[in-house]
Amino acid sequence: MDEITILQADVLRTLANPRRLEILHRLAEGPCEVGRLAEEIGASQPNVSQHLSVLRNAGIVEAERDGREVRYRLTDPDVITACAVMRGVLQPAVEGGPRPRERLAERRVARRVPELVRSGLGGEELLRRLRGLEPER
Numbered sequence: 001m002d003e004i005t006i007l008q009a010d011v012l013r014t015l016a017n018p019r020r021l022e023i024l025h026r027l028a029e030g031p032c033e034v035g036r037l038a039e040e041i042g043a044s045q046p047n048v049s050q051h052l053s054v055l056r057n058a059g060i061v062e063a064e065r066d067g068r069e070v071r072y073r074l075t076d077p078d079v080i081t082a083c084a085v086m087r088g089v090l091q092p093a094v095e096g097g098p099r100p101r102e103r104l105a106e107r108r109v110a111r112r113v114p115e116l117v118r119s120g121l122g123g124e125e126l127l128r129r130l131r132g133l134e135p136e137r
Helices: 003-015 018-027 034-041 045-057 078-094 100-118 123-133
Strands: 061-066 069-074
Touching: 003 018, 018 034, 018 045, 018 061, 018 069, 018 078, 034 045, 034 069, 045 061
Parallel strands: none
Antiparallel strands: 061 069
16 A cells, blocks of 8 residues: 555544534634634544644644744645545535435446447436436435
């Protein structure tokens, strides 16, 4: 397995927590102190500190001391871009549209249709095969 795949899996494991994602989205707005961050997302300060520690160890956020306060910020804003792409994939399911698995099945069907049409099958047989491609819901 290549190194980038292993690194990607590590980062995705770190992000596989709703509270951490919430923290990332808040930090996308700019650096923030732990106490203020906890207050804004409605979590306890110790809980937010634990999540920030996990994110910091993964290299996703970094801490900067400002006097007595420690402010956290995203190490790379492209992390939010990646999260936005995933949200775009998932948004239709939240809005009552097809879930990602259904969308993938629809794409597979769409790729097969031109192949079947070019196959020269007669009308009835073509319709039968096209109906057999319909994704299950």
